Structures are given as C-alpha cells and as structure tokens.
Amino acid sequence: MKAIVQDAYGSADLLRLRDIDRPVPGADEVLVSVRAAGVGPEVWHLMTGRPYVARVALGVRKPKNPVRGWDGAGRVEAVGAKVTDFKPGDEVFGNCEGSYAEYARAKAAKLAHKPANLTFEEAAALPVSGMTALQALSGKARPTPGQRVLVIGASGGVGTYAVQLATMYGAEVTGVCGPGSADYVRSQGAAHILDYTHEDITDTPHRYDIIIDNAGLRPLPVLRRALTPRGTLVIVGGEGGTGFFGGMSRELRAVLLSPFISQNLRNLISIARREDLLTLKDLAEKGQITPVVDRTYPLAEAAAAIRHLESGHPRGKLVVTV
Numbered sequence: 001m002k003a004i005v006q007d008a009y010g011s012a013d014l015l016r017l018r019d020i021d022r023p024v025p026g027a028d029e030v031l032v033s034v035r036a037a038g039v040g041p042e043v044w045h046l047m048t049g050r051p052y053v054a055r056v057a058l059g060v061r062k063p064k065n066p067v068r069g070w071d072g073a074g075r076v077e078a079v080g081a082k083v084t085d086f087k088p089g090d091e092v093f094g095n096c097e098g099s100y101a102e103y104a105r106a107k108a109a110k111l112a113h114k115p116a117n118l119t120f121e122e123a124a125a126l127p128v129s130g131m132t133a134l135q136a137l138s139g140k141a142r143p144t145p146g147q148r149v150l151v152i153g154a155s156g157g158v159g160t161y162a163v164q165l166a167t168m169y170g171a172e173v174t175g176v177c178g179p180g181s182a183d184y185v186r187s188q189g190a191a192h193i194l195d196y197t198h199e200d201i202t203d204t205p206h207r208y209d210i211i212i213d214n215a216g217l218r219p220l221p222v223l224r225r226a227l228t229p230r231g232t233l234v235i236v237g238g239e240g241g242t243g244f245f246g247g248m249s250r251e252l253r254a255v256l257l258s259p260f261i262s263q264n265l266r267n268l269i270s271i272a273r274r275e276d277l278l279t280l281k282d283l284a285e286k287g288q289i290t291p292v293v294d295r296t297y298p299l300a301e302a303a304a305a306i307r308h309l310e311s312g313h314p315r316g317k318l319v320v321t322v
Contacts (some may be wrong), residue, residue, distance in 0.1 A: 074091075135271070
C-alpha cells in the first residue's frame with residue numbers, strides 16, 4: 001500500500017510517499033481503508049517531534065510509527081477478533097494513527113460510525129479538532145446563555161468548532177482572528193470580532209466569562225486581565241514556548257496558580273473518546289455543527305498540506321484525500 005512515511009524528525013521535506021506493507025489489525029483494532037485524513041497542529045508535532053518532551057511517547061530518536069496522520073475517515077476493511085461494534089463495509093471516522101496511507105489501524109474504542117450527512121472529507125475534518133473544542137467547552141468552561149466567550153484562533157480547526165459550539169450553547173461569542181477571516185468567523189456564529197493585527201484582547205472594556213486560547217502565544221497575565229474575576233481560561237495544546245517544553249511551561253504555571261486565585265485556569269490536551277465522537281456525530285447530523293474544509297490535497301501532496309498549515313492561516317481544516 002502507499003503511505004506518507006517519515007524516518008526521522010524534521011520538516012515536511014522529509015515526508016516521502018512509499019510502498020509499505022499493509023497493517024494487520026490487533027484483536028481490539030479495526031483496519032480502515034482511508035478515504036480522507038485531517039491536517040492539523042497535531043500532525044506538525046508528530047512530524048517535528050516537538051516539544052521534545054513529547055518524544056518520550058512518540059519515540060526518542062525517531063518516530064515509533066513512521067507513517068504520518070492522526071485522524072481520518074473511511075470504510076472498515078477488517079476487524080480484530082474482539083471487535084463487535086463494526087463490520088467490513090461500515091463507514092467510520094475517528095482517531096486513526098498513521099492515516100496518511102491507503103490503510104490504517106485504529107482502536108475500535110476511538111472510532112464511530114460516520115455522520116450520514118457528511119462526506120468523507122468533512123468527516124475527516126471533525127475528530128481531533130471537534131473533540132478538542134468539545135472537551136474545551138465542558139465542565140466549568142461550558143457556557144450558559146448570555147455568557148461572554150472569547151475564542152482566540154477562531155478561524156482555525158479547533159477555533160471554528162469552538163465558535164459554533166459556544167454559539168449553540170447560547171453564549172455571546174467574540175472571535176480573535178486576522179482581518180481576512182473576519183467574515184468567515186462571523187459566519188460561524190461569532191457576534192464580535194477582534195482583529196489581532198490591530199487590537200489586543202485587553203483593549204476593550206469587556207471581560208470574558210470563558211476564554212478558549214488556541215494560539216498559545218499570549219502571556220498568562222494578559223489572558224487573566226481579559227477574564228472576569230471568576231472566569232475560566234482553557235489553554236488548548238502546547239503551541240509556542242521553548243523547544244523542550246513548548247507551550248507546556250505556560251500551561252503548567254496556569255495549573256499551579258489556579259488553586260490560589262478565584263479564576264479557573266485549565267490546560268487541555270485532547271483525548272480521543274468514542275463518546276465524544278458520538279456526540280459530534282449527533283450534532284453534525286442535526287446540523288448544529290458543520291465541518292469546514294479549507295482545502296484538500298491528494299495523498300502524494302501531504303507535505304504541501306503541512307507547509308500550508310505552517311505558513312498560512314487555513315479557515316477551518318485542511319484535508320488529505322486518499
């Protein structure tokens with residue numbers, strides 16, 4: 001089978017389309033014939049091995065799994081002996097590590113049946129970004145009607161879903177984005193726009209009940225000044241920071257500080273869970289959330305897709321088609 005393979009950590013220049021053996025599913029796994037796979041920051045982290053502390057799990061000297069890709073959508077080709085929820089021919093979406101390939105193995109517990117009203121490309125844009133937004137807006141961070149929610153990085157994959165979900169919950173949403181994405185973010189449900197090229201989040205008199213920070217660059221004191229005295233900040237992912245810890249150092253400071261102040265400071269690293277996939281499936285089929293695919297690339301051009309992610313500001317999600 002053909003797959004996008006990377007033998008060492010580094011840039012997209014190291015990605016190669018190769019013929020490799022088709023994977024064999026384990027007892028609790030599903031073999032998916034991949035039709036489409038998402039392109040997001042998680043793939044960049046896998047490719048570069050950064051922050052370096054992540055290599056404890058990814059592989060210290062080189063990737064444990066050389067095939068890139070993290071989420072996807074396709075049809076079930078075969079199932080392991082213990083799998084009872086899926087059968088060959090089922091259309092599925094979810095976490096398929098190594099999804100930039102014609103076939104990928106996936107844990108059955110990290111898959112769900114594809115929303116009936118979505119294409120494979122749309123379904124591939126949903127798992128990682130959708131689950132991250134859903135988990136960010138949960139617990140104390142789930143908005144109630146009328147609360148003010150600020151979404152930083154509102155035009156990206158996670159930000160698009162965060163805007164849609166917060167609006168669905170009845171919040172008054174402000175999206176932070178560049179000037180070229182203002183109309184797009186409004187179309188997703190944002191009531192207000194902050195252009196980060198001309199405005200800071202503390203420039204307005206408004207304070208926010210919830211802040212979802214997808215960009216990972218603003219200092220913690222700045223974020224806290226934009227938050228209400230008992231507001232909730234959710235820092236998503238580990239962007240920015242040093243090469244070793246990335247943005248995790250800022251997240252750690254937030255978690256350590258939170259018990260001593262009235263504000264609730266959280267960090268979030270999304271975990272693939274079938275219950276969340278089922279929630280997203282239900283919301284998508286009801287039309288309450290809609291995946292947005294900025295651009296698609298054929299499998300052979302996966303490196304170009306990642307370069308677009310690195311150098312541009314995709315609206316919604318980039319997708320690799322197989």
